[in-house]
Amino acid sequence: MAGRKMVTGWLLDRQDRERLLAQLAPAYPQVVAHHVTLRFGTDDGTPLPAAMAGEIVGEGDDGAGVQALVVRIGGTTDRGDDSHFHITWSLAEGRRAKESNDVIAAYGWRAIAPSLAITLTPARF
Template sequence: MADPTHFYAGWLVDPVAREALLAQFPPRYERVVAHHVTLKFGDETAAPPAETLGEIVGGADDGAGVQALVVAIGGRPARPDGGVFHITWSLGEGREARESNDVIARGWTPLAEPVTVRLIPKA
């Protein structure tokens, strides 16, 4: 059986949108992730979501190697599981993408104006 931690339903960041966002929000750390937004993690039977647009509404950076962008889906950044929709943007040495959840939970900074991003549903 495949490792269930590799399964997620959510969205891939559209590659064209990704390039524009990387120019607008320069990565602070050496490992650029900027790959996806998770809706549900660890469920290989989850269906892909219907939405195809999101809005970058804020960001979080712990200053020690984790940078994330907060995303609103359907006008809300709150995920159904109580987390916050986000894109792990960049990571420093020894840091992991899952740490974005903790960094965001400690607080994030809203943008003055949301930035629309095209998303590709994935399950």
Template sequence: MALLAKQASDRAEKGDTVIGWKLDREQRKELLQQFPPKYSEVVADHVTLAAKVAKKAELPCETEGEIIGRSDDGKGVEAMVVRLGGTTDRPDGSTYHITWSLEKGRRAKESNDVIRDHGWKPLEMPMPVQLQPARF
């Protein structure tokens, strides 16, 4: 059974899995052309809902979102802010995002800090994005 994102996050027991959404592979190619990555390591893979959850945690049901903004610390972390179900707020208090690109030595989980510390700039037009509920 698929649940709304908040319900899936709230019901998830502790563990070592991540639940969220994978980007549609075909659309990913188009998005990378539209938003060229700034740094050498291209990620552009997924949106996290909840980390450190049990393998049996139920997946969210949403399959569509919108890329509405971009964040960059200017030092090697670039992320796209995503709106899901009308909000950018993840249940854990952070922001829904896609780590877009990284410089060598930087890690995807730093995107949360970059968005929190540097904020983000809205895109002129939101970009619809197809998402596939996933466990990774």
């Protein structure tokens, strides 16, 4: 699908998703728990990332409907665009996954210890 704008990043492994949902309760009714973004606005010619694993190291929540898990990949949480690698974990009605970046920037995040290893599948979506 040449020309179609996509996201390049990683899909969360299905087994890891189920394990994490049992360990880290979603705070809001809409569970997302789907992927980690590397870059927006990519296309089918954009190379996939090489990393295949990460760690959940923190949680950000604005207390008003956006919960995200901060992910460390390749030793860093820094995505390189002034935001952090994260998984939008859960949302309240009317909230959107793209708000996770703003919530983490505005409210910060608290560490989760010990970190939780996850398998990541490079993908475009």
